[in-house]
Amino acid sequence: MTPSVRSRLWASATSFALGFGVGNYGVLQVPRPDQWVWIAVAVVLMLTGAAGVLFADTSRAVSFWAILGVEVFAVFTLVPLLWTFTVATTPEGATARTLLPQDISWSAFDGAISSGTLRSAATTSLLVALVATVVAVALAVPAAYALVRLQVRARRLVYGLVVAALLMPVLALAGPFADQLVSLGAYGSRLALVVPMLVVTLPLATWLCVTVMRDVPWTLLDAVRADGATRPQQLRRFAVPHLGPGVVAAALLVFVAACNDFALGAGLAPDRPSLPLPATLLVASRQVDGSSAVAAAGLLWLLIPLIVLLVLPRRINHLLGRSYR
Amino acid sequence: MTSIELRHLTTDGPGERPLLDDITLTVPSGSTLAITGPAGAGKSRLLRTIVGLEEQTSGDVLIDDIVVNAVDPRGRDVSMVFEDYALHPHLDVFDNLAFSSVLRKGVDKDAVSDRIHEVAELLALTDLLDLRPADLDEPQRQRVALGRSLVRDATVYLFDAPFTAQSERVRAHVRSVTMQWQAEASRTSIFTTNHVEEALSTADRVAVMHQGFIHQVGTPRELYDQPANMFVAGFLGSPPMNLVPAIPMGQQLVMPLATMLIDDDLAERIGERSVVVAGIRPEHCLDATGPGGPAVSDRVEFTTRIDDIEWRGSSQFAYLGYDIEPEIEAVMGEVEELLEFDLFQSFLVAQLPAESALRPGMSIRVVVPRQRIHVFDPETGENLTLPR
Known part of the structure; x- marks a missing residue:
């Protein structure tokens, strides 16, 4: 038996055993209708096991450990989402007790959209994220150019600082920032959030733009210059086609990160008008009517990264280090 | 334009x-x-x-x-x-x-x-x-x-x-x-x-x-x-020019395989140098084994053993090995280090017509027209044979 066949058989056995366990527990312990979820998961796992045995001794380039991993990953990601969906669609007054939604009512989504609190919070978030992203990208592009292209002294150190800033616990800075804003008299204003938000966006934008800049075919710029392009022509003929898509993808990612920031929002905004959405959902959930509306708002907020991923999936995968080109 | x-x-x-x-x-x-x-x-x-x-x-x-x-x-x-x-x-x-x-x-x-x-x-x-x-x-x-x-x-x-x-x-x-x-x-x-x-x-x-x-x-x-100079000589041509160390002794230039007579003009230019480098292009090494060899009057000739043969259809290369004294080898090593380029080898390459039936191990008599041989200063690389 070759090692790969043995490994496939082990993967099959593991997924069959897992499926068997999940199925038995579901049938014996879980009441309906959630029982069906358990049984479905068990069937998928056991089918994987069966397929693994069938294909173990073939030359197909599949890894059954990878398939099992994807299945486990999917369960652990989708179940919380499903739970959020169930909570969001539970009719007013009722409490969700099962994983599968019983009685779907969309009123919570209406509520979330029409709720003044959530609307103002979403506006704050989007506005702050937008301004912080624009400023950060405008600064990050030249910075990344210098880090990649120019023989700047200590550029490794600078790049190290950028990465360090990326890993910094933002929550620790929220307190000092708040004190500062209070003494400046700007505490509570929407735009006052932009400057602290740059702590999140600027290092991220620089880090992503460095990746963008590393991929640019720079001799092409030399060629375009040697061909006699003027500055505007260099911008239009070189920068737009070769830098544009990468920078846009980086900006979208930065925007999503800024939209999702919770720590700075919660720490720096005292009350409703300037509290961004993620912070509102946690801190001010009592001001919003019911957990359904909070869950619904959370699900709607999820649309932003989803849209971003749908717009430029390849670029974003590449930027995040998953290059498969 | x-x-x-x-x-x-x-x-x-x-x-x-x-x-x-x-x-x-x-x-x-x-x-x-x-x-x-x-x-x-x-x-x-x-x-x-x-x-x-x-x-x-x-x-x-x-x-x-x-x-x-x-x-x-x-x-x-x-x-x-x-x-x-x-x-x-x-x-x-x-x-x-x-x-x-x-x-x-x-x-x-x-x-x-x-x-x-x-x-x-x-x-x-x-x-x-x-x-x-x-x-x-x-x-x-x-x-x-x-x-x-x-x-x-x-x-x-x-x-x-x-x-x-x-x-x-x-x-x-x-x-x-x-x-x-x-x-x-x-x-x-x-x-x-x-x-x-x-x-x-x-x-x-x-x-x-x-x-x-x-x-x-x-x-x-x-x-x-x-x-x-020696770099240009060694870089141009393929196979490159053979560069061998040579020791001037009175009216003679002693190379590893052969000895060459030098005229007064060249002797004067060589002057006090104890070692020079002689350059011989592979295509100027003529095969004079057997009767009816090439008629070259002013010649340098030597007989040696063929170490290896590379036959390439239109011509063939004969590799003729020789030994150099360690002191001279050290001088040449320094020159190569300074130039960051490999100029010297411990064999001579002769480019010969493809027809002649040569084998490794055979003895060969090689004739080189004397005016085809260049002499270089090993340190500056200057070509001493060029008319000034």
């Missing part, structure tokens, strides 16, 4: 040695100069400085007798082919070829289109005009890069290793159509190559460059027959 001149062009490098070392060159209008040298000689740097992409530390670049040091690449209007092709990945071959021509205002689009089709025909790109660079193979991409430059109207044309990716078969053809196209429009061109034969066969004049320094400029024949 345009001449180019470089005066004492120097670019400081990060280390002690400059990247470009006091380069003075003239390329007359309508002529072709080949710059050849080993990798890392500074050839690309020199071209990039002429285009205006890199700045020199001192010295002048003149285009048509006008100093253009402060002029940007657009103002210099020099066309360049880059070693890594620098094609636009998002444009198809036609647009890539057109790119540099349409950057300037007031271009006659129809004329450009005609020229693109003409150039594409020459470089066998006609069927590929709608493809993107990613769909092409390496030689095709290189021809697109070359074509982009040929299509354009510029003052001077620089080609950085423009034929390297072409297969041996196509190479000569691509080279000749390129050079014909340039000659028809009497364009001034400079190309770099590390292929010695390419430089000798293609250009009007050749410059040998190494370590940022131009060792010699001249017509291919001048360089080959009268190399100014």
Whole structure:
């Protein structure tokens, strides 16, 4: 038996055993209708096991450990989402007790959209994220150019600082920032959030733009210059086609990160008008009517990264280090 | 139509040695100069400085007798082919070829289109005009890069290793159509190559460059027959010139395999030097084994054993080994270290006609015409046999 066949058989056995366990527990312990979820998961796992045995001794380039991993990953990601969906669609007054939604009512989504609190919070978030992203990208592009292209002294150190800033616990800075804003008299204003938000966006934008800049075919710029392009022509003929898509993808990612920031929002905004959405959902959930509306708002907020991923999936995968080109 | 001149062009490098070392060159209008040298000689740097992409530390670049040091690449209007092709990945071959021509205002689009089709025909790109660079193979991409430059109207044309990716078969053809196209429009061109034969066969004049320094400029024949120094002698030609240590003793020069008589003139130039280097081209080693050998009156001859034979159809190489004393070997090692180039070997290569039935282990009598042997100073590399 070759090692790969043995490994496939082990993967099959593991997924069959897992499926068997999940199925038995579901049938014996879980009441309906959630029982069906358990049984479905068990069937998928056991089918994987069966397929693994069938294909173990073939030359197909599949890894059954990878398939099992994807299945486990999917369960652990989708179940919380499903739970959020169930909570969001539970009719007013009722409490969700099962994983599968019983009685779907969309009123919570209406509520979330029409709720003044959530609307103002979403506006704050989007506005702050937008301004912080624009400023950060405008600064990050030249910075990344210098880090990649120019023989700047200590550029490794600078790049190290950028990465360090990326890993910094933002929550620790929220307190000092708040004190500062209070003494400046700007505490509570929407735009006052932009400057602290740059702590999140600027290092991220620089880090992503460095990746963008590393991929640019720079001799092409030399060629375009040697061909006699003027500055505007260099911008239009070189920068737009070769830098544009990468920078846009980086900006979208930065925007999503800024939209999702919770720590700075919660720490720096005292009350409703300037509290961004993620912070509102946690801190001010009592001001919003019911957990359904909070869950619904959370699900709607999820649309932003989803849209971003749908717009430029390849670029974003590449930027995040998953290059498969 | 345009001449180019470089005066004492120097670019400081990060280390002690400059990247470009006091380069003075003239390329007359309508002529072709080949710059050849080993990798890392500074050839690309020199071209990039002429285009205006890199700045020199001192010295002048003149285009048509006008100093253009402060002029940007657009103002210099020099066309360049880059070693890594620098094609636009998002444009198809036609647009890539057109790119540099349409950057300037007031271009006659129809004329450009005609020229693109003409150039594409020459470089066998006609069927590929709608493809993107990613769909092409390496030689095709290189021809697109070359074509982009040929299509354009510029003052001077620089080609950085423009034929390297072409297969041996196509190479000569691509080279000749390129050079014909340039000659028809009497364009001034400079190309770099590390292929010695390419430089000798293609250009009007050749410059040998190494370590940022131009060792010699001249017509291919001048360089080959009268190399100014040991580096030029050892670099030009394949197989390269045999460089063997020689010890002057009175009227004689003692080499590992042979002894050569020297005349008063050469003896005077050798002077007090205790060791010199003798240079013998492989094709000047004639096989005189057996009766009816070549009739060379003024000759150096020796008999030795053949270590190995390399038969290559049109000719064959005989490798004749010899031993050198350790002290002399040390001197030669130092020279090689200084030059960062392997010049010396412990065998002599003789290029012989393919017909003669030679075998390793056989004894061979070799005759070399005496006036074909060059003598060099081992330290400065200066060619002592050249008439002053």
